Amino acid sequence: MNPAAAKPTIHTRKKMSRQTRQIVSTAGALLILAIVFTIANPNFISSMNILNILKQATPIIIIAIGQTFVLITSGIDLSIGSVIACSGIVAAICMRAGLPVWLSMTGGLLFGAGVGALNGVLIVYGKLPAFIATMGTMTTIRGLALFLTQGIPIGSLPKTFTQIGTQRNWLLNVPNQVWIMFILALIFGFILAKTKVGRYTYAMGSNYEATRLSGVNVNRTLIIVYTISAFLAAWAGMIMTANVISAAPTAGDGYELDAVASSVIGGASTLGGEGIVPGTVLGALVIATLRNGLNLSGASPFIQKMIIGIVIIGAVFIDRFRRTD
């Protein structure tokens, strides 16, 4: 007789350990990087530089969280780079037209969410593959950004707005944007891990048909997921615009791939069904740390690109290996 089989127990040990393992291993990688770079250049570990890394990582972390939602459904969102630029531009135009800062930001964020909802509708009702739908909006929205600005960045934004970027906060002396990122990560981490929408997100990625036949409103959930992704991209757009005090039509170019890379390093699978927000946050930090550390140690930008590419492949490879074990 097999006592374990005879009496089921309530421990959720196995699942906890798997997610914790993911977090621990990504955090471990981060730690090793930090040690290596500190040895190479002690300046790396200065609080100044750490803040720098956090600041550089902030927009990527925010969009990567959204991308994680999308990847879990086994989709992909290529439009977020363009959404970053265009939502910043929408907000900037509003501000230049004299609207209050909060209203302008709301405008930019709603614009982003709207693009996300459009992606969702194209995928759900237009029955387009996510790759194609979001590639289409990626190009369209980038074009819109260029058209709205005629290719010239929009500057002279009000100070109350640019404060959300680099200005240090009384709390721990950390820039506002880092706090914004932190709060967004908490909120969306909670949504993914603890709410119905989050559960449905995983379920759709695990088996779309079984989820639909279980009575889940899969259409609505998919639209919500793409809306979340673009909404977060719009937040990144606000922060990046505030950072450089101008809204550039070329902002965020190629960021969608950084978002995918962060998610994947943090344990998300492009095949769907897997991924967690803490993992993704750490994954984005790994990439930001690599960039920063390689810079500090004077590596050429070309080499940097190569190394980051290799790290992405390596991380996923190690993960696969561990999982099949």
Place this chain on the structure above:
Amino acid sequence: MGDFLAELIDISKSFPGVKALDHVNFDLKAGEVHALVGENGSGKSTLMKILSGVYTKDEGKIIVNGQEVEFQNPRQAQDKGICIIHQELNLCRHLSIAENIYLGREPNRSFLVNQKKQIEDARKILKRLDVDLDPTTRVSELTVSKQQMVEIGKAISTNAKIIIMDEPTSALTIKEIDELFKIIHVLKQEGHGIIYISHRLDELASVADRVTVIRDGQHIITMDYKDTTQENIIRYMVGRELKEKFPRIKTHIGETIFEVKNLTAGKAVKNVSFQVREGEILGIAGLMGAGRTETVRAIFGADKKESGKLFLHGEEIHIHKPVDAIEAGVFCVPEDRKRDGLCISMPVYQNATLPNMEKVTVNGIVNTKKEIAIAEEMIEELTIKTPTVSQTVKNLSGGNQQKVVVGKWLVKPAHVILFDEPTRGIDVGAKVDIYNLMNDLKEKGIGVAFVSSELPEILGMADRIVVMCEGRVTAELDASEASQEVIMQYATQYM
């Protein structure tokens, strides 16, 4: 001893929290069919996966053709002439039949695949199985039963000396089962050895030479089939006497709960009408491909309906998608658990609550404690064998997965439950559990209809039987007037 094709000696295997096999012995001679039986989760599939190189053993010896072997992967087992038809279908849905049959063994002309030869060879195999299919058809277009035939074709095409069949018939039609048995006889004569796993014990009479029973990962007995009886086998399997195979209960037949009127959907459902009444179980019989699954799916809103009306307690209801059906209290337990029933990479408890989220959420926030409580109740009620409720469903045995598919619909109140092949892959004892469960529902006044390809089950449990053929209802019979012959006659009416 020299005439053994394969011997498994003292094999043990553990998974986290489960000792799946505990010093099991098993052997296979040339020219015999050796049946392997046991309850769900007893370790049959695990043992066969060890013999075919899918899993590695923890302990014990594998001897093939007198030589001790260590398989690290399925390829090595294939090279030794061992081939397995898995319980769960493993075909590439986007490839054609021919491509699937020869996957990994494509006939080469230098390095291009010789398409013509591949298709021709596949055609021969299909012919041998008497399956009327074009080898260039995509697998995704095939029914489960045809896919199963492709799996079998794939296995016999390898010319393996040892062929393992893990529940090959659970999705086959009667005709296809006959074909399979003929092929098994030929293979036997040619000196192949076949290991045959099935929960349909009456099949063993037609094929088995020897039977081995395992229970809870332990070898119980190996005997010659001719020296034993089905009752005997069942007793060894479940460790107790099984009172009744079909625990039918009589209740008062009441009003019509659910009515389907002139339903037409797709190519497979033509003008189907039937009723489900209070206090009865309706059986939907027919051959595979008769349109029964399509009927159920169309009712449930999984597929589009062309025309037809549905009535619940006399009032017309409109179902366009599964959500509508579920809101109306019309549930459907699907036929293909892997494709339609389970999120295989998620834990048991999350599968259990997927259609029941309203029970475990407040303002959209999930209460995991409640989820686990619901899942534990389900595990208890259906005796699902799993180390914990958070075990990934993928790691359950086939029969236990099936119980999860059924169980997840028993949590919320229903008016009608449509079961599509509810006992597929379930052991004899657990079948009775499912029947009792249908009886409970019937007593509670819930409408119960079930599709089944197993005639004994239809005859044993249904109070009324609807027979379908080629998408139409060809007969509606009272249990008292039904028999295998009558049902078969109506099931083949248009053929």
